[in-house]
Amino acid sequence: MEKAESLEEFYKRKFNWLPEDYKKDFGHFNMFRLEPYYEGKVKSLPYRRRDFYKVMLVKGQSQVHYADRVYEVKKQALSFSNPMIPYKWDNNHVNLEGVYCIFNPHFFAGYGNIQKYEIFHPNGVHVFELSDEEVEEVSPIFEQMNQEFLSEYKYKFDRIRSLILELVHFALKLQPAELQITKKGNASLRIASLFLELLERQFPIDDTHSTIQLRTPGQFAEQLNIHVNHLNRSLKEMTQKSTSQLIADRILQEAKILLTHSSWNVSEIAYALGYTEVTHFNNFFKKHTNLNPTQFRKG
Secondary structure, three states, rough: EEEEOOOHHHHHHHOOOOOOOOOOOOEEEEEOOOOOOOOOOOOOOEEEOOOOOOEEEEEEEEEEEEEEEEEEEEEEEEEEEOOOOEEEEEOOOOOOOEEEEEEHHHOOOOOOOOOHHHHHHHOOOOOOOOOOHHHHHHHHHHHHHHHHHHOOOOOOHHHHHHHHHHHHHHOOOOOOHHHHHHOOOOOHHHHHHHHHHHHHOOOOEEOEEEOHHHHHHHHHHHHHHOOOOHHHHHHHHHHHOOHHHHHHHHHHHHHHOOOHHHOOOOOHHHOOOOOHHHHHHHHHHHHHOOOHHHHHHHH
């Protein structure tokens, strides 16, 4: 799988120029309109991570690949992309249009942790199909953002941050009611959150992050400085799954991603996922999918 696309690579690919403030250690923000399709234009970009955030309102049929899931946009949607999750868009509609903003992690430095919101989590919802009425609500937010961006107002980026958060909260309210239930803060929730953060920190696998280090409940418990039985009880309470199940589910998900979107052979994928013997990886994969990795890749 290709390494994450940087802001520098994005600007060179799209415009062949660089803004002055694109560097990683400086807060960067910009806005663009989706270009209409023309003959010869690439309709799909490679499946990969980008090292910046992107919030987009898109109108027209399209398909977005996130992790091992595919979302079909039937008419129009609001989407959220972030540096931790690889993705790609396929344009299925000649008249695709829309608007989007991009910003790097430093843009929100000192203004809160935007990554805490579920729409930026690996297992969260990232694409929200919108009704015509919802588009009427969202479009003015992007218009306000653009007006602020083009203005000379001294605190315009503070206003822009608040408008981005307005879009985040708009999307969160569109989630099913059961996903909006706030669980009581307790020790089990805290432990589960820390475990999931440790687990996700190992992914996605790519050239710059080539193998996982934590694969067993005992290794995670040691990192969290708790007994493995305590970890198991906490995760069972909060997720209804054991530690081993959660680890296996995430490794399986990454295996499917690598088999689908990378050019690595099965042995390289097995090693990246912590298997010293490719036969052990093959057995693991077949146990959970009824296919061996090669069959899954061909199918």
